Amino acid sequence: MGHVTGPVLVFDGDCAFCTRCADVARRLLPADVQVVPWQSTDLAAAGVSAARAQTEVLWFDRDGAVSGGAPAVARALRAAGLPWSVPGVVLSVPPVRWVARIAYRLVAANRHRLPGGTASCRVPPPGAG
Template identity: 40%
Template sequence: MSAVSPVLVYDGDCAFCTVAAQAGQRHITGGGPVVWRPWQFCELSTPLEERAQREILLLHPDGRRVWGGVDAVAVLLLNSPHRYWWPLGSLLRRPVARGFGGAVYRWTARNRYRLPGGTPACQLHSD
């Protein structure tokens, strides 16, 4: 997938993920240069598609860099046009906060079907 803007890839079949993506688009990037797209409508390699089913992905426009999960969130926050997000993005790049943020992200991903807007279709299945 080539683009001139970063692309944030999320699970479009999950209502919780879709609502979270819409909130992020509105409040973090302010409709700015990031393209928000469900993975189901992206032409991703098999490994990236498998990752996108478990975590959000932020794809760099040159296609050589991919951030996932809490790292994608941190990069979004650091590059937000709203300066008040920058400290949180910077904090999430530090080892202790990154570990804690990653644990919270993984818990949220595993339990997204239980969260507001979640449905049984949002549940992650182990292979």
């Protein structure tokens, strides 16, 4: 894909769990939204590190704004339209937003243990990558 221009959902293509989630996103999101692995994007041009992309899903808006983790999921859900935009809005409102961030971190840290996950899904430890 090269240079990232939104709307784009960027995931870890080496992670089987993330790839399965991306397959669902492709079915839900409008045709103008790209769903691509970070390994085939020019993250540096977008000002995003590979280390960040290894640890959280990324959402690139049309204006170039980047969200990661739970906020990225919320933005993708809002972009999917009804009925998916409703949980996307709910995930963006305190206190749900705070809980969503914690839940996202727990899922990301344990994605190798989830259905479809493999050892390659393990999030690298901080500073390794």
